[in-house]
Amino acid sequence: MNKLAKFICFIIFVLGVSYHAFAQVPGAAQGLRDNYQHRGTTGKQPGSRLALIKKEFLSKQLNLTPEESKKFWPLYRQYQQQLINIRRLKRLNSSDAQANGTEQLKKELYYETEMVNIRKRYQEEFLKILSAEKVSELYKSEREFNDEVIKQLSERSERAGN
Numbered sequence: 001m002n003k004l005a006k007f008i009c010f011i012i013f014v015l016g017v018s019y020h021a022f023a024q025v026p027g028a029a030q031g032l033r034d035n036y037q038h039r040g041t042t043g044k045q046p047g048s049r050l051a052l053i054k055k056e057f058l059s060k061q062l063n064l065t066p067e068e069s070k071k072f073w074p075l076y077r078q079y080q081q082q083l084i085n086i087r088r089l090k091r092l093n094s095s096d097a098q099a100n101g102t103e104q105l106k107k108e109l110y111y112e113t114e115m116v117n118i119r120k121r122y123q124e125e126f127l128k129i130l131s132a133e134k135v136s137e138l139y140k141s142e143r144e145f146n147d148e149v150i151k152q153l154s155e156r157s158e159r160a161g162n
Helices: 002-017 032-036 048-062 066-093 101-129 134-160
Strands: none
Touching: 032 101, 048 066, 048 134, 066 101
């Protein structure tokens, strides 16, 4: 179980780190499962294909207007980057290199609080651009996307015999 928890944390980290800006390709989002299973190299950074798929998936789910899209994606990238930075610090804090348990606990709580503060701040910003329904759909769609990626990676792992 510990191995699975580390694997899931790794996947979530990869999802967060690999998010970059890409132009929307009309009609490219033919379903997450079909796109995710395509293999091959694009010459881009590792994970950039997954980031593109995530952007296509969220665009499809949110049904953004061109004006909303123009304002939303830069803000969303900032949001993701800030969450990534906090997760990175939190992970470093949780490493075995930390000797002082009390200090480690304080930092853990601090990082959790910072993540909540980031989410609150960006939720307000998202609401300036999108309707409350679309912001709610954003969070729901992010969870669905991450769950599907984890599911597919687990299936791959099982097929590989791990």
